Amino acid sequence: MAVKNPNSSLRRLEKYYYRVVVIIILVLHPVCYSVAATNINNNHHSGFSTHLIRKKSLNSPFHNHRKNKVFRRLMGPNTLQSPLTMDENDGEHLMKFSIGTPPVDIYAVADSGSTLLWTQCKPCDGCYKMKHAMFDPNKSSTYRKVPCSTKECSFLEDNGFCSLPKMVCTYYYSYVDDSISKGVLAKETIILTSTSGKPVSLKDIVMGCGHNNSGSLTENQMGVIGLGRGPLSFISQIGPLVGGKKFSHCLVPTDTDPKTASKISFGNGSEVSGDGVVTTSLVDKALFQDQYLVTLEGVTVGNKFVPFSSQGNLKLFEKGNMIVDSGTTLTYFPQDFYERVVTQVKKTVNPKLDPVYMNIVLDDPTEGTQLCFKTTKNLKGPDVTMHFEGGAKLKLTAEQVFFEDPENKLYCFGMVNTSRSDTIGEDQVGIYGNNLQGNILIGYDLDRRVVSFKPADCIKMSSSNISSSSNGAGATHPSYFSTYLLCLLFINVLLSQIIYEFFY
CATH class of the missing domain: 2.40.70.10 (Acid Proteases)
Structure with a gap:
């Protein structure tokens, strides 16, 4: 009669406990999944x-x-x-x-x-x-x-x-x-x-x-x-x-x-950061309490700085003279500032081109006028830098500030004036409208009370996959993986302890 192998019982027990371990892992796997998913669903602070x-x-x-x-x-x-x-x-x-x-x-x-x-x-x-x-x-x-x-x-x-x-x-x-x-x-x-x-x-x-x-x-x-x-x-x-x-x-x-x-x-992930970001503070004014009001110190046209303020009009020195507004299609300057800016623009453009002032609204000059030049060729105009309070300098290229009007065979400057007192006339407040916001990432932060600007390739941002660069929808949230792995690690440690106690 063959002698019975003393290790055979131990091997059978090992197989038995191996099956038990596998079953426990399979049973607890959805528990870890549920814990991880619950952690994500309870996170109410992700942006969109x-x-x-x-x-x-x-x-x-x-x-x-x-x-x-x-x-x-x-x-x-x-x-x-x-x-x-x-x-x-x-x-x-x-x-x-x-x-x-x-x-x-x-x-x-x-x-x-x-x-x-x-x-x-x-x-x-x-x-x-x-x-x-x-x-x-x-x-x-x-x-x-x-x-x-x-x-x-x-x-x-x-x-x-x-x-x-x-x-x-x-x-x-x-x-x-x-x-x-x-x-x-x-x-x-x-x-x-x-x-x-x-x-x-x-x-x-x-x-x-x-x-x-x-x-x-x-x-x-x-x-x-x-x-x-x-x-x-x-x-x-x-x-x-x-x-x-x-x-x-x-x-x-x-x-x-x-x-x-x-x-x-909106919210987390919407912050404007990285190289090239400039930031300026929001300003509070009773008449503009709902608007994003900032301080524009002046603009540089080509190499010439044109201050927002002018001698004899101390009111223009006040902070909060520019509204950043996505709901306004044009960029408006108060009359005095506008005249000094366009004077410098005309000095930097080819003198052979005839300047033309066009009414924004036909037959109503109070709605604003716009400086244009008679040409069908791409106008080689000056770059314009907007100087905001706090040292924030936002450079706009000629392609960003001059726009073609093919119907009238004109190229027009993107900043206009207005004398309407119910918009900006009497208050000497301008509006930075969306016509000059192309290829600029603009961030509004009410908690920090700032507005930030960053030159950007908006077309590239538009075509890029959001989920590849942020923690938004379409990407698995990193906290999901961390919660899931921690749960599995806990199970592994627990089972290892059980096996150690049994065999050793």
């Missing part, structure tokens, strides 16, 4: 991005295939995604998002110069014509009117009042371009689409349901999304959810392929 579709993009619902003009739009890095078009009628940027349950698509003017988010709502007897269907709050299960007694209603200040007998908060907003919106303040769910294609819901966002709206708004514009500094602005409301009250955008040049999409970023 929205896509901005140019008004002539094939992706735009307003695209006219019979025309082939090119326009600009916004962009920036990070997570949530929503198309935004530039309106073919007036050059405003339209940000796409959805509201309500079930969701309804909205195309609203992205305006950093105002605070309220509003859209036209049914019933709407005094409303302007739109291409898209109007939002009906009666069909949304998440729509709630805001009572008069709430702090949200008090934020409206002079723009709000109480509607009797139901004590509902009512708003009345008017804009410089004579547009108005009157309606009910409400809370609703706002939905944006992430770059991974997944919808992201932002609940209880305060908005205006406009029942009486008029003015210069076009049929493409379903309302306004205020990105300003006030407490009711979209930026202020979502700040606690996305890691801070901050956002950034980058406009592509006007001659870019209209199929190229743009993006605007």
